[in-house]
Amino acid sequence: MRYLISEVARYFGTAVSALRYYDQIGLLRPAGRRGTVRTYGRDELLRLALIRLLHHDGMMSLADTAAAISGNPPGDQTAARLVIAESIRVVQRQVQQLREAEQVLEHLLTCPRNDPIRDCPVLRAQLEHTVDAAIDQPEDWS
Known part of the structure; x- marks a missing residue:
């Protein structure tokens, strides 16, 4: 059909x-x-x-999808396996970022402060760390 x-x-x-x-x-x-x-x-x-x-x-990105399923000689999946291995690393990073986001949201939900977005010392410390890390990054002049 x-x-x-x-x-x-x-x-x-x-x-x-x-x-x-x-x-x-x-x-x-x-x-x-x-x-x-x-x-x-x-x-x-x-x-x-x-x-x-x-x-x-x-x-996977579309380019990685294409690389994984197209153009490999039969029996030689070396290139596809390399793409898949890198995609696993990307997914693992995404999963870690989502876990961290979940922790932040759970903390905000359970924070005893009346206004956790403005008054939570844990959130404030995390934001201070984020700002300091951003400022301390060497500038990319390329």
């Missing part, structure tokens, strides 16, 4: 322009055409599901 580009876009919640762009950069080629309209088969839908998993779910 073949699906029109508009159908695929609707099924996956993706813009038609995104599917055209994926074709343009060689990330997702259509199975064929019906006149001038791109059509996609099951294999292409599976590839799109993989692209969405890696890219749209925030695991």
